[in-house]
Amino acid sequence: xxxTISIVITVYNRSHYLRNAIESVLNQTHHDFELVIxxxxxxxxxxxxxxxxAQKDKRIxxxxxxxxxGCSGAIKAAIEATTGDYIGWVDSDDMLAPTAIEETSLILNxxxxxxxxxxxHEIMDSQxxxxxxxxxxxxxxxxxxxxxxxxxxxxxxIRRSVYDAVGGVDDSFDxxxxxxxxxxxxxxxxxxxxxxxxxxxxxxxxxxTNDDFINIYWSQKAINxxxxxxxxxxxxxxxxxLTAFFSIKPKLKKKTIINNQLQIESSNAAxxxxxxxxNKFLRVSIIIPCYNPGMMLKRCLNSCFxxxxxxxxxxxxxxNSTDGSIEAARKLxxxxxxxxxxxxxxxxxQNNAFNHGFTYSTGDYIQWLDADDELMPDxxxxxxxxxxxxxxxxxxxxxxxxxxxxxxxxxxxxxKHIIPKLESEYRFGFTSQQYEDYLxxxxxxxxxxxxxxxxxxxxxxKLQEFSAWNPQTFLATDREYYTIAAIIGLRFLHVPxxxxxxxxxxxxxxxxxxxxxxxSECYTKMYLRFQEIxxxxxxxxxxxxxxxxxxxxxDLWKLAPVTLIQKADNIFxxxxxxxxxxxxxxxxxxxxxALNKINTACTLENHASWIVHLMAQRIALLPExxxxxxxxxxxxxxxxxxxxxxxxxxxxxYPFQTEDNKEQLKKLINTIPWFAPIFEQQRLAVFYxxxxxxxxRMLVKDTQLESTFSILR
Numbered sequence: 001x002x003x004t005i006s007i008v009i010t011v012y013n014r015s016h017y018l019r020n021a022i023e024s025v026l027n028q029t030h031h032d033f034e035l036v037i038x039x040x041x042x043x044x045x046x047x048x049x050x051x052x053x054a055q056k057d058k059r060i061x062x063x064x065x066x067x068x069x070g071c072s073g074a075i076k077a078a079i080e081a082t083t084g085d086y087i088g089w090v091d092s093d094d095m096l097a098p099t100a101i102e103e104t105s106l107i108l109n110x111x112x113x114x115x116x117x118x119x120x121h122e123i124m125d126s127q128x129x130x131x132x133x134x135x136x137x138x139x140x141x142x143x144x145x146x147x148x149x150x151x152x153x154x155x156x157x158i159r160r161s162v163y164d165a166v167g168g169v170d171d172s173f174d175x176x177x178x179x180x181x182x183x184x185x186x187x188x189x190x191x192x193x194x195x196x197x198x199x200x201x202x203x204x205x206x207x208x209t210n211d212d213f214i215n216i217y218w219s220q221k222a223i224n225x226x227x228x229x230x231x232x233x234x235x236x237x238x239x240x241x242l243t244a245f246f247s248i249k250p251k252l253k254k255k256t257i258i259n260n261q262l263q264i265e266s267s268n269a270a271x272x273x274x275x276x277x278x279n280k281f282l283r284v285s286i287i288i289p290c291y292n293p294g295m296m297l298k299r300c301l302n303s304c305f306x307x308x309x310x311x312x313x314x315x316x317x318x319x320n321s322t323d324g325s326i327e328a329a330r331k332l333x334x335x336x337x338x339x340x341x342x343x344x345x346x347x348x349x350q351n352n353a354f355n356h357g358f359t360y361s362t363g364d365y366i367q368w369l370d371a372d373d374e375l376m377p378d379x380x381x382x383x384x385x386x387x388x389x390x391x392x393x394x395x396x397x398x399x400x401x402x403x404x405x406x407x408x409x410x411x412x413x414x415x416k417h418i419i420p421k422l423e424s425e426y427r428f429g430f431t432s433q434q435y436e437d438y439l440x441x442x443x444x445x446x447x448x449x450x451x452x453x454x455x456x457x458x459x460x461x462k463l464q465e466f467s468a469w470n471p472q473t474f475l476a477t478d479r480e481y482y483t484i485a486a487i488i489g490l491r492f493l494h495v496p497x498x499x500x501x502x503x504x505x506x507x508x509x510x511x512x513x514x515x516x517x518x519x520s521e522c523y524t525k526m527y528l529r530f531q532e533i534x535x536x537x538x539x540x541x542x543x544x545x546x547x548x549x550x551x552x553x554x555d556l557w558k559l560a561p562v563t564l565i566q567k568a569d570n571i572f573x574x575x576x577x578x579x580x581x582x583x584x585x586x587x588x589x590x591x592x593x594a595l596n597k598i599n600t601a602c603t604l605e606n607h608a609s610w611i612v613h614l615m616a617q618r619i620a621l622l623p624e625x626x627x628x629x630x631x632x633x634x635x636x637x638x639x640x641x642x643x644x645x646x647x648x649x650x651x652x653x654y655p656f657q658t659e660d661n662k663e664q665l666k667k668l669i670n671t672i673p674w675f676a677p678i679f680e681q682q683r684l685a686v687f688y689x690x691x692x693x694x695x696x697r698m699l700v701k702d703t704q705l706e707s708t709f710s711i712l713r
Contacts, residue, residue, distance in 0.1 A: 003084075005033040006083060007037065009037045009090050010071070011040065012041065014093050015045050018049050018050065018492075028101045029101065030105060034060075034082065035060045037053075039063070040381065040655050058084060075177065079169065087157070088101070088155060088158065091201075094201050095154060095200040104157035107192050115191075117156070117193075118152045118153065118155065118191070120137040120199075121203055122197045124201060125202070125203060125362060128202075132299070135356045141193045143186045144450050149194075152193075154201055156178075158184075163181075166185055172476065176218030180222035180225065184226075190655055194195070220238060282365060282388075283300045284311075284366075284384065285362065286304055286314045286365070286369050288316050288357070288427065289354055289357065290321050291319040291348075291371075293321075296505060297329055298329075300372060308377050315357045316333075316343070317356055319345050319350070330342065337549040341360055341445070348482070350477060364457050365457060366454070372503050373502055374501040376500060377498035382498040386495040394459045395454070395456070396483075396494075397453050398431070399498065400429075401429050401499065401653055402502050403426070403502065405503065428535045428651065430677070431648060431649040431651070432448065435494070438486050439483075443530075443550065452502075463490075472525075473526060473702075474522065475518070475519060475524070476526070477482060480529070486530075487530060516601065516602050518601070521602065522604075531551065552604065552687075556603060557690075557702070564589060571584050573589075579698070587640030591617065591639070591690070594610075594611040594614045604690045608684075608690060611670075612635065613678075616669050616678075617669050626661045628650060629645070631669070632679060639682045641682065647681055650668065
């Protein structure tokens with residue numbers, strides 16, 4: 001005989017959502033259960049709705065009380081009225097996924113040592129729109145970890161025998177009774193986690209869990225009780241971290257009720273107009289992870305506050321900052337006309353912070369933003385308009401500036417007081433274009449900074465399914481994110497003049513600080529992920545060129561001991577040790593010569609960037625080269641490809657240059673870093689040439705073997 005299952009729904013004035021909750025239980029793939037609906041003295045028509053369903057389905061029992069018992073009292077009483085061997089409950093404003101009971105009961109059936117099984121959950125807004133997994137889903141379960149995080153959230157199915165063993169729900173708790181129960185259960189039974197979202201948790205203004213102080217109080221009680229039960233209170237005590245944020249907002253002068261509708265009268269008519277106008281615009285969520293961004297955070301936030309788009313929310317995720325930047329951000333936010341949400345992500349890492357912040361977002365569009373970068377005022381407005389006008393496109397990208405800062409000092413009032421000052425040293429402009437094959441651009445690292453993008457919310461949810469902000473990735477996280485977006489077929493739209501500023505202000509802020517070996521290992525894992533995802537996609541989406549780049553080699557290479565020999569019209573490259581030789585083109589000979597100047601081991605991709613940069617510096621010295629276009633054209637000849645005028649443009653932005661075009665160009669090419677994403681077509685051509693040299697064994701892996709190079713004519 002199979003164990004019986006009881007599901008409980010307690011309801012108090014939730015008529016607006018109750019039907020969805022009930023139907024989600026009735027639509028389970030596992031049909032054999034009882035549903036007990038406890039109406040806790042509702043004053044709306046919740047009871048009538050419950051009774052309506054009970055008349056249609058014999059599995060439903062409705063119990064109505066004339067006196068409101070509160071959350072914990074209602075749940076305890078409802079469970080006492082059930083008969084099942086397994087028990088679970090669904091909040092009256094939430095919903096179960098169709099297989100929730102089937103998958104959780106199967107665990108309890110097959111694992112008798114497990115007394116509690118719980119699943120992941122997805123956040124759902126008041127309209128029923130899914131907003132991605134809740135932040136608790138990423139917290140791994142442990143008995144000890146449960147002391148500080150309720151990761152055993154929803155959905156839970158509990159073996160009645162262990163429920164009874166711990167005394168069930170403690171109805172002395174006004175709230176947090178589920179946390180208290182889970183702590184008790186973890187002390188007497190094994191807990192199993194199904195890492196799959198089988199519960200839809202609705203967030204809305206009427207949530208009983210919206211009062212943070214009430215939640216903190218009852219959570220403290222549950223944790224302190226657990227410490228005592230576990231005999232840990234002699235050595236440990238609970239340390240509670242509270243964060244408060246205050247702001248001043250305009251007072252509404254008068255409220256009146258006319259025809260059962262709330263009418264708001266304000267002395268400032270512009271407020272009403274702004275509210276009405278806002279409703280015409282889809283919301284954009286700006287998500288900003290913060291870990292010690294220093295004074296750059298002020299620039300970042302001001303760039304958000306200065307957006308000309310009217311419907312924005314800003315979510316600031318404190319990722320364990322210690323530099324005072326969050327406190328400064330709170331002061332800035334107090335004067336913002338946009339809503340600003342502060343939240344904490346205690347798991348270190350930008351990707352963790354992005355994922356955490358996303359669960360708090362409500363926007364139809366998502367703007368990822370590093371805490372030290374800047375949006376230009378019309379950026380979001382232009383990109384939202386472009387995506388609304390092009391409904392088949394998924395992600396917008398724009399143009400950008402690369403700004404390099406230097407530290408200087410100035411004297412304070414006291415001559416001995418030296419104040420560090422951050423000043424812009426150089427700024428370069430990158431003008432992009434519309435690429436029909438955006439996957440090729442991401443795979444070949446024709447890079448755009450992450451803030452240059454704006455994506456639809458449904459795309460962010462889809463990317464979340466692939467863990468695109470991968471907590472295991474520590475390098476080039478945005479490259480991974482948008483490459484996965486291209487692999488799964490999301491469409492990219494270039495929006496001219498949607499400008500952002502990518503700031504380089506500290507040598508430790510950037511992935512450049514990572515060792516070459518670390519980069520090699522990270523990219524190897526990343527591109528293996530890309531291959532795994534690509535295999536699952538329609539085959540016709542990928543060309544041979546795509547697969548070549550997907551499978552590219554990420555080892556560290558340098559030039560082998562070789563000799564370059566030119567005889568008549570032929571050029572030969574000879575391995576000095578094996579005397580094996582290959583015929584190469586004049587373009588390949590230039591590449592080999594440049595590679596010899598580098599004389600260090602790095603990835604083929606880095607070599608390609610470095611080589612193109614060295615070639616560009618040499619070409620800029622030629623008398624006839626006095627413009628970026630001429631340089632790009634000559635560089636194409638050097639690397640052996642046909643020149644195309646359709647490429648990203650690089651311009652000098654700051655400081656203002658008074659020299660002639662020739663001198664400006666030389667300074668531009670000599671100042672821009674070698675790793676900047678310029679000359680994308682030429683870099684790709686060099687990369688292909690390097691891979692051919694690797695296959696011909698003219699490159700060697702990173703060893704103690706010294707590269708030697710000679711030219712014989």
